[in-house]
Structures are given as C-alpha cells and as structure tokens.
Amino acid sequence: MLLAEVSPDRTQRALRDNASAEVTALAVHWLTAFVFLVSSSILFAWLFEWDRYHVVTTYRIYDLAWTDKALVFWLLVAKSLVWFVPVLPVCAVLILCGFARAAVVTLNCFWIGIFYFMAADLVSVSFQGYHAWDYLPPLRGIRWQWFADRLTADTLLIFYVFVISGPLCYGVAYGMTSRVGGRYADLGSPQAASVLAGFFLLIAVGVVPSLIFFRDRAVPDRVFEAMALPAVLRESLPLLTHQLVGRSQAAQPLPPTAAASAVGSPSIGFDAQRATPGDDRISQGTIPRAEQRDVLVATRMVQDAASPAPADFSAFIERSDLPNVILIVFESFRSSAVGPELMGELDAWSRQGLRLDRHFSGCNASHLALFSLFYARSSLGYSQNLDRKIPPQFFESFRRSGYQITLLTSGEIKAHRRMGDFINENTCDRILVEGEFDGSAEDVWPDSDRRKLARLKSMLDDRQDRPQLVLFYLLSSHYQYLFPPEFEVFKEPSGFRQFFDPQEQQRSFVNRYSNSLLFLQHELMKVLRSIDLKRNIVVITGDHGESMGEDGVFVHGSRMSEIQMRVPCLIVGDGVTPRRISTATTHADLLPTLLHVLAGRGVPIGNCHGRDLIADPSPADEVVLAPANGPEWEGVMIVRGDRRIVFRTDTSAKPPWLEFAGLVDAKGQFEWQVEPSERVRYELR
Numbered sequence: 001m002l003l004a005e006v007s008p009d010r011t012q013r014a015l016r017d018n019a020s021a022e023v024t025a026l027a028v029h030w031l032t033a034f035v036f037l038v039s040s041s042i043l044f045a046w047l048f049e050w051d052r053y054h055v056v057t058t059y060r061i062y063d064l065a066w067t068d069k070a071l072v073f074w075l076l077v078a079k080s081l082v083w084f085v086p087v088l089p090v091c092a093v094l095i096l097c098g099f100a101r102a103a104v105v106t107l108n109c110f111w112i113g114i115f116y117f118m119a120a121d122l123v124s125v126s127f128q129g130y131h132a133w134d135y136l137p138p139l140r141g142i143r144w145q146w147f148a149d150r151l152t153a154d155t156l157l158i159f160y161v162f163v164i165s166g167p168l169c170y171g172v173a174y175g176m177t178s179r180v181g182g183r184y185a186d187l188g189s190p191q192a193a194s195v196l197a198g199f200f201l202l203i204a205v206g207v208v209p210s211l212i213f214f215r216d217r218a219v220p221d222r223v224f225e226a227m228a229l230p231a232v233l234r235e236s237l238p239l240l241t242h243q244l245v246g247r248s249q250a251a252q253p254l255p256p257t258a259a260a261s262a263v264g265s266p267s268i269g270f271d272a273q274r275a276t277p278g279d280d281r282i283s284q285g286t287i288p289r290a291e292q293r294d295v296l297v298a299t300r301m302v303q304d305a306a307s308p309a310p311a312d313f314s315a316f317i318e319r320s321d322l323p324n325v326i327l328i329v330f331e332s333f334r335s336s337a338v339g340p341e342l343m344g345e346l347d348a349w350s351r352q353g354l355r356l357d358r359h360f361s362g363c364n365a366s367h368l369a370l371f372s373l374f375y376a377r378s379s380l381g382y383s384q385n386l387d388r389k390i391p392p393q394f395f396e397s398f399r400r401s402g403y404q405i406t407l408l409t410s411g412e413i414k415a416h417r418r419m420g421d422f423i424n425e426n427t428c429d430r431i432l433v434e435g436e437f438d439g440s441a442e443d444v445w446p447d448s449d450r451r452k453l454a455r456l457k458s459m460l461d462d463r464q465d466r467p468q469l470v471l472f473y474l475l476s477s478h479y480q481y482l483f484p485p486e487f488e489v490f491k492e493p494s495g496f497r498q499f500f501d502p503q504e505q506q507r508s509f510v511n512r513y514s515n516s517l518l519f520l521q522h523e524l525m526k527v528l529r530s531i532d533l534k535r536n537i538v539v540i541t542g543d544h545g546e547s548m549g550e551d552g553v554f555v556h557g558s559r560m561s562e563i564q565m566r567v568p569c570l571i572v573g574d575g576v577t578p579r580r581i582s583t584a585t586t587h588a589d590l591l592p593t594l595l596h597v598l599a600g601r602g603v604p605i606g607n608c609h610g611r612d613l614i615a616d617p618s619p620a621d622e623v624v625l626a627p628a629n630g631p632e633w634e635g636v637m638i639v640r641g642d643r644r645i646v647f648r649t650d651t652s653a654k655p656p657w658l659e660f661a662g663l664v665d666a667k668g669q670f671e672w673q674v675e676p677s678e679r680v681r682y683e684l685r
Helices: 008-056 066-082 087-096 100-128 152-181 190-205 209-214 216-227 231-245 256-261 290-306 344-349 366-375 379-385 393-400 439-463 495-498 502-528 586-597
Strands: 326-329 354-360 404-409 430-433 468-476 536-542 568-572 579-586 622-625 633-641 641-648 655-666 671-672 679-683
Touching: 008 066, 008 087, 008 152, 008 216, 008 502, 066 100, 066 536, 066 586, 087 100, 152 216, 152 586, 216 231, 216 622, 256 622, 290 379, 290 622, 290 633, 290 641, 290 655, 290 671, 344 430, 344 568, 344 671, 366 379, 366 393, 393 404, 393 586, 404 439, 439 468, 536 586, 568 586, 579 586, 579 622, 633 655
Parallel strands: 326 468, 326 536, 354 579, 404 430, 404 468
Antiparallel strands: 354 568, 536 568, 622 633, 633 641, 641 655, 655 671, 655 679
16 A cells, blocks of 8 residues: 655645635634624614613704714624623634634523613613612512513513524624634634723723713713612713713703703802701702792701691681592593593593693602592601601591592402502591402403492492592503403504504503593593582592603603693682693692682691692792602702702601702703712701
8 A cells, every 4th residue: 555645744734724724714713703793783772772762861852963973873782792792702712722613602502691681671761760670579569560571471572683683693694704703813812802892892882981082961861870780880880971071960050941040150160058047857968049939948958858747737717618629630631631632521521620641650660649638738757757657638637627538449459559558448438349459350440440430429329427438449550451342543563563662652552541531531530520618628630640652761750850740630620710720739739729719718738738729819839749759769840930940869868868959840850960979968956
C-alpha cells in the first residue's frame, strides 16, 4: 500500500484554512448576535412601543421636534439592549468553548422572555400606570387586569407571536451576516469582539448624556417612569440627566401656562418665603414660591387627617314630613357621560334641578371617594378616621333627622379597602345585597343593578312613619363595563388587536363603557319617571371618573387627572331650584347642601370640609382633593381655577409632615416639579 506524501506547505495551508474558517464562524456568531439584538430592538420600538408611549406621554410626542423624537426612539432601543448585557458574556463563553448552538438557543430563549415581559409590562403601565411587579405583595388584592381579564384567551397566542418572531429575526440576521462574514473574518478576533461589545454598550447607554439636549424635559421623565427597568434605574436616570444639564429641574422657569398662574413671580425659584409669623403648626423654613394660603390649606388638611375630630352629632334637622332622599352612585362615572351625545335622557331629566358642572369626587379610588362623600371630609385621613371608629357624618345627620337608611349594593363593601368599617349594619339600618361582588363573577353585575333599581318603587310605596334615605351603588360601569347583549350599540375589536394597537384598545374601552351606561340609563329612567319629585329628592353622581387613555393610562386610581376625579353631579326634587354651578365643587359639599335643601336653611356641621352650595350663590372656584397617584403616594392637590398645586404628605409619620411638590396639569402630569432633594419639609408640631 502506497502512502501519499503530504508536503509541509499543503499542511500549513490546510491549518491556515481551518483557522480561518473557525475565525470566520466566530465572526458570523458575533455579527449575528449584534445584528439580531439591535435590529429586533429597533423593530420592537417601532412596531409596538412607539404608539404605546404616545399614550403614556399623553400624546406629547406628536408635538416634539424631530431631534427630540429621534432621542426618544433611541432611548427605547437602548432600554431593550440594556436587558441583554447580562446574557452576552454567557453566550460569549459558550461560543468560545465550542457550544455555539447552546449559545444560539440561550440567546433566543432570553430574547423571547425579555421582549414578552417588556411588552406585557408596557401594556400594564399604559393600562393602569403600574409596572408588573407593582401587582405583587403591595397590591396583591388587585388583579392584574390584562392577564386575568380581557386577554386571558389571547395571552398564549401573543406569546407564540414572540416565540415565532424571535427565531425568525435571528435566522434573517444569520443569513445576512454569513454572507459578509468571510469578508470581515478579522471580526472574530478578541480585540474586534471587544470593539463590537463596546459599540453595543455605547448604543445602550450613550443616549443618557444625549438627553441633555432634550427640549421638553417632561417627556423623557415620563418615558423613564414607564420603562420596564428596575425602580433604581428608572429613578436614577432622570436625576443623572438633570445633573448633566448642569442645573436642577426645579431651577428651570415654568412653562408659559404654569408661569401665568404662578402668583408673585413669572418663574419659581428658591427664594426664601417664610411661613406666616406666629403659625406654630409648621416648622419654620423656606419653600419655593407657593402661596402662603396654599401652605396653610394643605397644613390644615394634614392636621385634620392626622388627628381627626369626632362627628358632629348636633348637625341634624328637626322637621316633620321630610321627603325621601335617593342617592345613586355610578361606579367610574366620567364627567362627560351625561349629555346629549350619550346619556341624553338623563341629561334632559336633570335640567329641572341643580347641576354641578365641575364636580370632583374627592379622590380617584372608590373607597376614598365614598369616604369623602359620607364623611364630608378629605379622604387624606381615611385610615385615621376608621382607626378611631368615627362614624360617617352623612349617616349620623340623616339618622338623627329621622331617616331610615338603606343601602343596596353588590357586596363590594365586605372586604374592599376597609369600606366595611364605615358602611355596615351599624351605620345603615338595612343593607340589601343584590348579587355578590366577586372578581370571578362580574357578569352578574348588570342583573344585580337591574334588580337594585327595581326595588326602589316598592320601597318608597311601603313608606310608613319614617322618611327614607336609599343609597344605590351601581357597578355595571366598572371595568370591564358590562351590559346585556341587547345594549351592544357600539362594537369592540378583538383583544389581540387591542394588545398591539393602543388606539384599538381605546376604541374598545370607550365603546364598552358607552354600552354599559346606555344600559344603566335605560334601567334608571324607568325608575325616575315613576318617582314623585314633590315627595323625593334624587342625587346622582359617581364614585370617581375613568380614564380612556387621555391622561396616559386607562381605568382609574393612578393619575392626579381631572378625567379620573371629575364626575357628574345632579340634584333634583323637592325644594331644589333649577340652577347650574360652573365653579369647582366636591363630594364633601353634598351633605351641607342637602341638609340646607331639607331644612330650608343652612345647617352648620362641625369638623366638615364641605360647603353649603345653596347658601353661597357663587361658591369659590377652589377645592382640595386627595388623589391616588400610585401605590406609594400620599398627598393633597389644591385646585383653584386652572391652577393645581400639589403637596406630598405623610399623615402617619411622627410628626406628620408636608412638602410642596410642584404644579400639575389637567392630565395629572407635572408641569413643573420640585426635585425630592430640593423640597422643604414642614412638620406639624
């Protein structure tokens, strides 16, 4: 047998070819990973995130200069790339050790998980203002509405979209890079790989210093807040960019709209402004130029909340033949609902009474708003009043006036945020539960509401020797906005389309919500037309408003916006003169106003934050609210005309304190905000 002789030159050439092939393969892997991650991040930002962030930023992106739009887009891409920094070293080690396929599988699995998580988190943020992890222990009583409700049947389908699109994007990237890999074999060297990694990081984090050129500071701050990043990063990035600018945001002049409303100065700085001399309730200090009366109003609210006074048992009416009072509270009642466009019948009927055109519920969450209604106080002291077992002033005044109090509900008071502490068998004479409030049985709400309203006529006909105070809490207008099939006037798109298109989600919410209100109007008008308004007074309002994307979120309980806090308020019946009030009013005003109607004169109520709207023909355009603004927020907002002044508070601290936080617009977003490190804290002595 003859052995072929192999020349040394051919051996060396073969070794060089093998080495070159290995380097080329390594180059292809590096390039593929780089192209795959960058291109998919760009596509994700363009196809999914861009429209969602239009909603999150309350559509301010539309008004940006093209350079600012480019920075926002770069910021979204960089955020996605940051998530892949930890997995890149793992993939690099696997490739260098000869496990290229394992590296590909690892990268693709990580890609699917990360992008699916970021998509779900952004839907959560744009839905209710909370990140996915906010639904864990601090808010475990609140169901994650996206996963648990509307899109349950679509979540697997959406997940499959990411399962398919990830490997597909990787395959396209591999096909592109394998064609050019041979030409750029040197990219396989460790030095070149380091350069690529550095360039990757530059794309990911280089956007931060670039934000110093951003013209509208509120937009990147809102984008940072909505990003699917750990809280420490979301909070530190805005501070870092502000420091790079070279001045605090708090030292910047107000926008023109805010500057016009800032009393005493065209811009707000940190010039010393002392509290009123002799006012020993607050520690001496300096604050930005908020008005003295704002500080004192907020101080009073904090003081009343931290140490609530007892109910006024002398505030009642001594009169025979009192009319019945029927209070109907709609869940999630938008201020625009009552009008010719939607609830036209109710709008026409209400013109024979008192209409409060700019009425605030007191808060944007049910338990706090109903507290404000029944206590005639700010909901800032919710826990303190309940801890001291102070009874609701509304029920005390009516019971001592001789009324029998009946509440018709669907059982929500049993365990929802301590509502059972002030709406129970001790504060009401009767509680009639129609249906059962249960997150898994929401479909019963329309039938429950229909049966509640049907009971009213018989209850009024059965009146004996006591006037009736009948309270209805209607739930069909709560998310998911339920109604019988025959009231589906407006159609909704599929849940899958809603996930990928926020405009479709908004259209779906508006349509379902409108259908639920048409149903409730139909049932309510059947009852109202049968009521003798010479013997009854009807009050119709809502517990809070509802967002449909106008303020950057959907539903309620997450923004200091007018759309979440304003509700219709109608008072019709015996002794009520037809009239409209266009200045700001609130739920705390309803009790003193109703007592005046019933007594024919003003009835003083001690420790009450409300005003008698009958006695004052032109009430001041100023109210104080305690809006919910996220799981860790406590504060008050003073609404005076178009100006909204916000104070951060802590009524449970020892001693309680408050600090001026800034000014917000009608959408609940800060027009101008004091940086936390620059705020001056006032402590109650």
